Amino acid sequence: MMMPQTEAELAGLVMDAAGPLLVQGNGTKSAMLRPVQAAQTLSTKAMSGITLYAPNELVMSARAGTPLAEIEEALAAHNQQLVAEPSHLFGAEQTIGGVVGANMSGPRRISGGAMRDHVLGVRLVNGSGEILNFGGRVLKNVTGLDVAKLVTGSFGTLAVMTEITFKVAPRSEATGTLVLPGLDAKAAVKALSAGLGSPFCVSGAAYVPATQTAYLRIEEFAPSVTYRCQALAKQLGGGEVLGTEASLELWRDIRDCKMLPPGDALWRVSVAPSAGPAVLEAVAAQGVSGFLDWGGGLVWLAGPATQEAHDAVCAAARAAHGVWWLMRGPEALRAAVDVLPPESAALAALRRRVQQSFDPRGIFNPLKLQAA
Amino acid sequence: MRQPDPKAEILARRAELVAGLRHILPERAVIEDRISLKPYETDGLSAYRQTPLAVVLPETEAEIVAVMKFCAAHGVRVIPRGAGTSLSGGALPLADAVVVGMMRMNRILEINYADRYAVVQPGVTNIGITNAVADEGFFYAPDPSSQLACMIGGNVGMNSGGAHCLKYGVTANNLLGLRLVTIEGEVLEIGGTHCDAAGYDWLGLITGAEGQLGILTEVTVRILRSPEGARAMLAGFATNEIAGQCVDAIISSGIIPVALEFMDRPAIHACEAFAHAGYPLNAEALLIIEVEGSEEEQTAMLGRIREICERFNPVSMRVSETAEESAAIWKGRKGAFGAIGRISPDYLCMDGTIPTSRLPEVLRRIEEMSASYGLQVANIFHAGDGNLHPLIMFDANDPASFARAEAFGADILTLCVEVGGCLTGEHGVGIEKRDLMTKQFTKPELDQMRRIKSAFDPDWLLNPAKVFPL
Numbered sequence: 001m002m003m004p005q006t007e008a009e010l011a012g013l014v015m016d017a018a019g020p021l022l023v024q025g026n027g028t029k030s031a032m033l034r035p036v037q038a039a040q041t042l043s044t045k046a047m048s049g050i051t052l053y054a055p056n057e058l059v060m061s062a063r064a065g066t067p068l069a070e071i072e073e074a075l076a077a078h079n080q081q082l083v084a085e086p087s088h089l090f091g092a093e094q095t096i097g098g099v100v101g102a103n104m105s106g107p108r109r110i111s112g113g114a115m116r117d118h119v120l121g122v123r124l125v126n127g128s129g130e131i132l133n134f135g136g137r138v139l140k141n142v143t144g145l146d147v148a149k150l151v152t153g154s155f156g157t158l159a160v161m162t163e164i165t166f167k168v169a170p171r172s173e174a175t176g177t178l179v180l181p182g183l184d185a186k187a188a189v190k191a192l193s194a195g196l197g198s199p200f201c202v203s204g205a206a207y208v209p210a211t212q213t214a215y216l217r218i219e220e221f222a223p224s225v226t227y228r229c230q231a232l233a234k235q236l237g238g239g240e241v242l243g244t245e246a247s248l249e250l251w252r253d254i255r256d257c258k259m260l261p262p263g264d265a266l267w268r269v270s271v272a273p274s275a276g277p278a279v280l281e282a283v284a285a286q287g288v289s290g291f292l293d294w295g296g297g298l299v300w301l302a303g304p305a306t307q308e309a310h311d312a313v314c315a316a317a318r319a320a321h322g323v324w325w326l327m328r329g330p331e332a333l334r335a336a337v338d339v340l341p342p343e344s345a346a347l348a349a350l351r352r353r354v355q356q357s358f359d360p361r362g363i364f365n366p367l368k369l370q371a372a
Numbered sequence: 373m374r375q376p377d378p379k380a381e382i383l384a385r386r387a388e389l390v391a392g393l394r395h396i397l398p399e400r401a402v403i404e405d406r407i408s409l410k411p412y413e414t415d416g417l418s419a420y421r422q423t424p425l426a427v428v429l430p431e432t433e434a435e436i437v438a439v440m441k442f443c444a445a446h447g448v449r450v451i452p453r454g455a456g457t458s459l460s461g462g463a464l465p466l467a468d469a470v471v472v473g474m475m476r477m478n479r480i481l482e483i484n485y486a487d488r489y490a491v492v493q494p495g496v497t498n499i500g501i502t503n504a505v506a507d508e509g510f511f512y513a514p515d516p517s518s519q520l521a522c523m524i525g526g527n528v529g530m531n532s533g534g535a536h537c538l539k540y541g542v543t544a545n546n547l548l549g550l551r552l553v554t555i556e557g558e559v560l561e562i563g564g565t566h567c568d569a570a571g572y573d574w575l576g577l578i579t580g581a582e583g584q585l586g587i588l589t590e591v592t593v594r595i596l597r598s599p600e601g602a603r604a605m606l607a608g609f610a611t612n613e614i615a616g617q618c619v620d621a622i623i624s625s626g627i628i629p630v631a632l633e634f635m636d637r638p639a640i641h642a643c644e645a646f647a648h649a650g651y652p653l654n655a656e657a658l659l660i661i662e663v664e665g666s667e668e669e670q671t672a673m674l675g676r677i678r679e680i681c682e683r684f685n686p687v688s689m690r691v692s693e694t695a696e697e698s699a700a701i702w703k704g705r706k707g708a709f710g711a712i713g714r715i716s717p718d719y720l721c722m723d724g725t726i727p728t729s730r731l732p733e734v735l736r737r738i739e740e741m742s743a744s745y746g747l748q749v750a751n752i753f754h755a756g757d758g759n760l761h762p763l764i765m766f767d768a769n770d771p772a773s774f775a776r777a778e779a780f781g782a783d784i785l786t787l788c789v790e791v792g793g794c795l796t797g798e799h800g801v802g803i804e805k806r807d808l809m810t811k812q813f814t815k816p817e818l819d820q821m822r823r824i825k826s827a828f829d830p831d832w833l834l835n836p837a838k839v840f841p842l
Contacts, residue, residue, distance in 0.1 A: 054727070054729065055624065056620045056623050056624045056728070056729065057623075057727055057728050057729060057758070058623065059727075079626060103568065103573070105568070109567060109568075110567070113541060113545050114567065114568055116568075116573055116576060117541060117544070117545045126820060130816045130820070132814070132816055132817045132820055133813075133814075133817060134817065136725075136792070136793065136794050137727060137792055138725040138726065138727060138757070138758045138759075138792070138793045138794055138797070139725070139756075139757035139758055139759075140533055140537070140542065140725050140754070140757045140758065140759045140797035140798055141725055141794045141796075141797060142530060142531045142542075142580045142796050142797065142798055142799070142800055142801075143794045143795045143796050143801060143805075143809070143812055144801065144809065144812075144813060144818075144821050144839060145577060145580075145581055145584070145821045145824055145825070145839075146531070146544070146576055146577055146579065146580050146581075147577075147820065147821065147824070149544070149573050149576030149577060149579075150572060150573055150576060150577045150824070152573060152576070153568075153569065153572070153573050154572055154573075169628065170623075170626035170627075170628065171626070172626075173626065190486075193486045193487070193488075196488065196597075197485060197486070197488060197510075197597050198597055199509070199597050199598060199599050199600045201599075221672070221673070223668075223669075223672060224665065224669050224672075227666065227668070227669065270566040270567055270568050270570075271566050272484075272487040272489075272564075272565040272566055273486070273487050273488075274486050274487050294567060297487075297566055297567055298567070321564055321565065321566075322564070322566045323564075323566060323568075323569070323570035324570065325570055340570040340571055341570050341571075343571065344560070344561065346554070346558040346559075346560055347560055347574070350560070350574075350827060350828065351571070351572060353827035354572070354824055354827045356827075357820070357823035357824055357826070357827050358820070358823075369571055370571075
């Protein structure tokens with residue numbers, strides 16, 4: 001495994017590469033999307049460390065290989081956090097490069113935006129070994145094409161990120177959760193939608209079918225949490241309210257998919273929130289089940305790693321005009337199926353041209369996203 | 373600002389090309405006579421003017437597809453245009469280009485409150501979206517000062533911000549999907565009504581691409597429930613430094629107000645004369661701070677902020693007591709450009725972003741430049757996010773004055789980059805900052821962006837001579 005310690009060393013390795021490279025941070029998400037056929041692995045994990053943290057300017061920069069845990073710890077010391085609340089589903093070893101490369105976002109995505117919404121700038125090495133810098137360290141920047149957004153979520157198929165600058169935010173003083181028991185999926189999503197459509201800034205809205213329970217989160221100053229939870233409870237017809245400690249634990253579990261049933265394959269489906277229940281229902285016959293986040297719009301699913309189960313997930317996502325990601329599964333399945341929805345011919349051609357513009361030799365994580 | 377030479381063969385074939393456009397479009401969609409072309413000569417950067425070859429005003433996506441195919445086949449340049457409010461010259465025509473105006477595609481196609489989105493055509497005004505959903509208590513969050521006129525298509529093109537993006541984000545953070553027609557006439561469906569892209573973030577790339585990649589025909593925006601209420605307060609300080617320290621202290625305390633605006637003395641005086649909002653004329657720097665929530669929440673939050681402000685010996689402090697007072701406070705801020713227009717025949721509005729901690733130093737340097745260029749400047753600043761709007765006053769009837777203003781502006785933006793910021797926070801590069809791009813980007817960086825542009829528009833027919841140095 002190649003583990004360069006500097007950007008210049010990394011650029012040299014890219015220039016000298018004779019064939020395809022498996023690009024990764026710590027490899028925690030290697031069972032996600034399509035398997036990559038590459039003789040060599042290029043890891044950014046030796047390029048680690050926070051390079052800038054200005055709490056009063058809500059900004060942090062870190063080298064791509066910096067563990068997510070280290071970043072979260074540094075932020076917590078200043079009572080701050082990552083707005084997108086990335087999942088720890090793939091363990092504490094994830095690097096910030098991997099989190100950004102996969103655009104991983106947790107429950108707060110519904111109110112605070114995705115990881116991609118908080119990436120302010122990236123330094124990267126493209127397929128020609130050029131070291132390039134896009135975006136910056138300021139919170140508002142529309143100078144030129146937004147390459148930082150394009151690279152976020154591209155799973156290392158365009159360039160190797162070496163350093164990422166992102167917006168951070170204060171942690172709320174208190175957290176409260178309104179718990180609504182005894183709801184079927186449809187009634188739950190209706191309640192979540194009402195909560196998200198309320199003036200109370202709901203920052204998490206999830207439903208666990210196994211316990212028939214819906215959860216709505218408020219993160220504010222303490223008096224506001226009390227007031228808003230009560231106001232929500234009044235609007236939605238009662239419900240128990242959890243305090244800060246219990247809420248933090250609950251939403252960590254939701255973030256990390258702790259309520260997901262066991263299964264050899266794991267999917268994520270994103271649809272308009274009201275379509276979430278139909279997705280759950282459509283896949284149940286294949287032994288696939290899960291829970292809803294993002295007010296019903298994010299469906300986490302686990303089930304058997306079979307073509308039939310995968311087809312059912314794809315069909316359900318399609319019927320809801322949504323998209324899917326095969327988040328984890330055995331290599332044979334990941335190589336055989338559409339791990340992401342196939343694009344229209346025009347978009348596929350565009351993707352190939354843009355890929356070519358970054359990586360003319362096609363050496364970075366080839367075919368990670370699509371079979372062609 | 374140098375413009376590329378018009379293609380002589382296109383100019384020579386003008387009559388034929390206009391006839392061709394008339395053939396594929398309804399009669400009323402094609403404008404070609406000199407008088408009717410006049411309004412399309414310029415945009416919000418009115419120092420630059422150019423009559424286009426022709427203007428087309430399509431009413432359907434199919435018409436846009438036809439126009440794009442026609443222009444691509446004939447090698448004709450295409451300039452997309454919304455309301456023409458761009459402050460960076462984003463809609464400035466070229467003599468050999470067809471302007472595609474979006475104002476007739478102004479329908480709201482769908483509103484979904486349960487899933488909290490609206491599907492609109494690009495010619496709908498920014499405020500038009502909020503107006504359409506306000507009865508149900510919802511709004512569309514990004515609020516550029518030109519929101520009464522500017523169109524959502526232009527907002528997407530420039531990734532527009534506004535005074536409230538500290539809490540709600542800019543345009544890119546409030547979109548779910550769009551439809552884009554490429555120069556080849558392909559219709560790309562990007563995103564939808566769900567969150568997050570499976571595959572590349574085309575939505576993020578297209579937003580803020582300044583019409584370089586295609587023409588929008590549909591935009592799906594997130595709509596949000598309005599807060600229970602909002603209230604603003606004013607705090608005036610003895611120096612810019614002290615006001616800057618107060619901003620730091622507010623953010624460091626864990627409070628993110630919904631808006632946190634900064635004005636320097638010249639801006640305070642101009643805006644007060646215009647809006648009579650009760651701005652403190654004895655202050656060197658003024659903060660407008662707005663919070664949201666119930667009455668009690670507003671009072672509690674403003675109480676916390678007052679306590680912080682008091683640590684910095686404000687020369688004045690006033691919390692708005694009524695909705696009318698809050699409205700007057702915002703009238704002054706949102707009318708700032710008009711207010712400057714009352715005291716100076718012309719002005720250039722700059723748009724750099726800086727790390728907020730560098731504000732006092734940057735304002736000091738701008739003051740020095742103002743003296744050496746002999747031009748007055750007023751500074752308005754989105755203090756929470758570092759977006760600085762110096763308004764440089766000049767007289768357009770005096771070419772020397774305009775040249776000095778442009779040089780002054782370039783110096784300010786160069787300074788923004790030097791202190792770790794960027795050339796433009798929300799107005800876009802357009803033609804105005806095109807030649808400054810080399811201050812922020814290396815040649816390989818610009819070339820990487822150019823290759824992305826080429827992947828969409830291989831012959832560089834879309835909005836040419838903007839964004840990228842010639």
